[in-house]
Amino acid sequence: MPESSSTSLATDPAGEVAEPAAAPEILLELVDDKGATIGTAEKLWAHQQPGHLHRAFSVFLFDQQGRLLLQRRALSKYHSPGVWSNTCCGHPYPGEPPFVAAARRTGEELGAAPSLLGAAGTVRYDLPDEASGLIEREWNHLFVGLLTDELRPDPEEVEDTRFVTARELKEMQQERPFSVWFNTVFEAALPGIREIAGPSW
Incomplete structure (x- = not known):
């Protein structure tokens, strides 16, 4: 589900413009x-200080050359807009298996289906984001896989995409802002990443 949703102004029978409808509530699954x-x-409440531990997922997809797909988050997002991050990340709906959520959101954000998607462990973290004042307190399920589909990114979710080698990733991190969670989830997923993308990672 997109983080940002447009609202439309309704007109009552007298021709007066009504207030925009409230955005639908997005619920996350809290965990111990x-x-x-x-x-x-x-969702927003769970990310406000002091934060509340909740379930999340992070996806790392690679092409046939072993390059990692990064995305730059859309500028319209309320949390970490315009920064680079892993292929896809998000939150399962309450009761939704993390694997199902990871595949679903990859399709929704990038317009492509992952292949050989496999679990790569979990990681828990508490990471404040100084830019937004929000905090990531997450129990994150990690997934690694391949991508062979053509990308069709949703512009409301993704500003840009790029496939990078391990060396190119290090260079980008020195030059461009990345999400506060990227290094944590990347390091935790490395064993699974090396199984599918090779020892160069």
């Missing part, structure tokens, strides 16, 4: 320190 579900919470 062992990753067990304990409830739900509204």
Whole structure:
């Protein structure tokens, strides 16, 4: 589900412009320190200080040459707009298996289906984002796979994409802003990444 949604102004019978309809509430799955579900919470509220531990996922997809697909997040996103990050990341709906959510969001954001998508462990972190004042307190399920489909990114979600080698990634990180969670999820996923993309990573 996109983070940002457009609103339309309705007109009542008298011709007056009504207030825009409120955006639908997006719920996340709250978890305890062992990753067990304990409830739900509204998305923005869960990311506001001091934060609330919730379930998330991160996807790393590679092409046939072993290059990692990065995305630059859309400028319209309320959280970490315009920064580079891994192929896809997000939150399962309450009760939705993380694998299903990862495949779904990859299709929604990039217009492409991953292949050979496999689990690569989990990582828990508490990472404040100084730019937005929000915090990422997440129990993150990691997935690694291949991408053979043509990309058709949704401009409301993705500003830009790029396939990079390990060396090119290091160069980009010195020159461009990345999401606060990128290094943490990347390091945690490295064993799975090397299985599918080779030892150069």
